[in-house]
Amino acid sequence: MKRVVVFCGASLGFNPIYKEAAAALGNYFVRHQIGLVYGGAKIGMMGIIADTILAEQGEVIGVIPSLLEKEEVLHSGVEEMIICKKMSDRKVIMSKLVDGYITLPGGFGTLDELFEVLTLGQLHIEKKPIGLLNINGFFDALLVQLDKMIAEGYLKKDNKELLIVATSVEQLMKKMNNYSAPENGNVIHKVVS
Template sequence: MKRIAVFCGSSIGFNPVYKEAAKELGNYFANNQIGMVYGGGKVGLMGVIADEILSYKGEVIGVIPTLLEKEEVVHAGVEEMIVCKKMSERKVIMSKLIDGYITLPGGFGTLDELFEALTLNQLHIEQKPVGLLNVNGFFDAVLLQLDKMVEEGYLKQTNRNMLLVANSVDNLMQKMNNYTAPKVEAIINKVVR
């Protein structure tokens, strides 16, 4: 993979294990010549991973909406910063630049980006690997909810399996590199009564 979008928090969180995971992922990207496309911020986990990659002279591309650019969160060290009008436009731009997605801990925006990437794959608009770095069990409850959705008939197991989950960067990257998208099938389950 040449470039991967990283979704993560604009906060650092309370547990230093999340910051260490962001640094580890940034280190992996830099040492394996993988470019990162991200939200363009200098704060939180976003800033940590960008700083790590930039410290190795790796490629970092930021995509930030005008609203956030004015909030003075833009990472000044990122040479390629794409400024767009809307949050929705940001996701489209990012999608065109990357070969896959990885999500680290974060809040509403992070989950929104993760689920949009999964939905694009579910609808066969994209066929890119979507990875979840489940540091310290951060996403355990989310994963249980996805399993409940399968159990109750709201999510196909095939689509549930599209989300690649690992606790370590090396394991996640191995899964990402070996990913094969599911075959195209009916998007909507038809119920015959």
């Protein structure tokens, strides 16, 4: 993979383990010459991963809606910053620039981005690997919810398997590098009663 989008929070959270994970992922990208595409902010988890890569002269591309540019969160150290009109434009631009997606801890925006790419994968529009770095069990409850959706007939098991989950950067990247997109199947899940 040459470039990867990282979806993550504009906050650091309360546990420093998440900040450490963002830095570890940034260092992995630098060592393996993987470019970062991200939300363009200087704050939170976004700022940590960008700063880690920039400190080693790695490639960082920010994509930020003009609304957030005005909120003074834009990372002025990122030379390649794409300013777009809407949040939805940001996702389209990011998708065109990358070979895969990784999600780190974050809030609503992070989950929105994750579920949009999973939905595109489910519809066979997107065929890139989608990784979830489950540091400190942060996403355990989310994974249980996905299992509940399968058990209740709202999600196919095959579609849950679009999500590549690991607890370490190295493990996640190995899985993502070995990923093969599934063949097109039935998009609609029919439950027979």
